[in-house]
Structures are given as C-alpha cells and as structure tokens.
Amino acid sequence: MKKIEVMQNVLEANEVIARKNCELLERHHILAINIMSAPGAGKTSLILHTLARLEDKLNIAVIEGDVASTLDAQKVKNKAKAVVQINTKNMPESCSLMAGMIAKALEELPLESINLLLIENIGNLVCPAEFMLGEHKRVVISSLPEGDDKPVKYPLIFATADLVLINKMDLLPYVDFDVAAFCRSVTDLNPKAEIISLSCKTGKGLENWCSWILAQTRTVSAKQ
Helix, strand or coil: HHHHHHHHHHHHHHHHHHHHHHHHHCCCCCEEEEEEEEECCHHHHHHHHHHHCCCCCCCEEEEEECCCCCCHHHHECCCCCCCEEECCCCCCCCCCCCHHHHHHHCCCHHHCCCCEEEEEECCCHHHHHHCCCCEEEEEEEEHHHCCHHHHHHHHHHHHHCCCEEEEEEHHHHHHHHHHHHHHHHHHCCCCCCCEECCCCCCCCCCHHHHHHHHHHHHHHHHHH
C-alpha cells in the first residue's frame, strides 16, 4: 500500500506542475506537443522534417529529452528558434521527462517569440505515458520494424494519444506489419485518436502531419 501511495503522490505533484506549465504556455499563445515513442522510431527525424517544412510558418522551439548525450539537440539547434537539452541520467526518474524538468526548461526558452514547442520525450513506451508535462497534444510514433502489436502490448501510451504516427512506411514491402490490424488496435483503445501513415525517409505523408500541426495551432489560438 505504501508503494501505491508514494506513486500517487508523485503523479499528483507532477500534475500540479504540469497545469502550471500549460498555463504559462497558453499565456504566451504557444502550442506544446509531447512526442513519444520507442527508441529509434523516428522522433528526431520527424522533428527535423517539421522544422524544415514549417520554418516559414511557425517559430518553433524544441526540448530534447535523452538519458545521456546532446546528440539530438546538436542536430536540431540550427533549425529551431531555440533548443533545450534535458538529460535524465542522474535524475530520480530517468525513463521519462516529468513536468518539473519541463518547467525548468521553459525558463531557458524565449517564450515571447515562439508559437510551437516540440518536446521529444525519452525513448520508452511505458514511463512517458504516466506523466503529463503541460502539453496540449500527445503524439505517439510507431515504426514498422517494431511490429504491429505495440498497441496491444503497451496500451496506455496509445490510449492517451491524440495522434498516432506510423513511421517508416517505405519499409512496408520488407517487413511483416499489418497496418489495418495496427489501426484497429489503436481505435479499439482510443477511438478519438487520429492516425497518420508517413515516411521520414521519403517524405511521403509528412504534409498530413504538418497540416495537423497547423490545425492544432489555430485551435489553441482560438481558445485564447
């Protein structure tokens, strides 16, 4: 019982900070998207393509979450308006970003000059689903080499997603991945989740992803 109580306290404390993060972002008219996936599914590649395609439409900042290294932050720093790296190696919770980490990162961002914040969470299909960060939308990337059973094996992260991206569609002729079965599993868990198929390698489908982002920014602006 004590273990359950401690976890509940952690989640509740995180939720308080997440709400404050969201309020701060909304005061500055910033849409925040929490991007989650297993390692290697294509989070950084997606962010790089997003920066390239939307740089003339949005001022975009990025928060990069990794257990260690600054490799991903180095990749995006020349394209984004601002980048903050979070390394979780020596933190109490190393398998996911948490709202307190985001709160500190927001202090380093020029909030007055950005309107989209992309948060690359730690590569993990379990822990990131537990912790709200203050984001407006949650996006989960699943890539073809991972297999089509991920929604069944890791239901929470898909059940809490606003959008599911199926990446690496260029590999479909070469891997055993049932796209229809995958989509059915997602819909069974989360009927409200949108699903977009794309390939960061070929660029196919990225226009649908970018259109989705632009629609979300308009929705957030309309609420403010």
